[in-house]
Amino acid sequence: MRRVATWLFYGVGAIACAYLALYAYTTLTTPKLTPGEPIRIFRNPDAPKYS
Numbered sequence: 538m539r540r541v542a543t544w545l546f547y548g549v550g551a552i553a554c555a556y557l558a559l560y561a562y563t564t565l566t567t568p569k570l571t572p573g574e575p576i577r578i579f580r581n582p583d584a585p586k587y588s
Contacts, residue, residue, distance in 0.1 A: 570576075
């Protein structure tokens with residue numbers, strides 16, 4: 538039982554470290570948004586217009 542608890546503890550720690558690494562990656566690589574600046578949405582010019 539102690540061995541299972543140890544592996545469970547290591548597993549939860551590994552998941553927490555992976556989550557923090559993913560959070561840091563997304564925080565550092567996302568484009569910075571400033572208030573008032575228009576959001577650029579790129580659309581294929583040949584796409585059909587549904588309106």
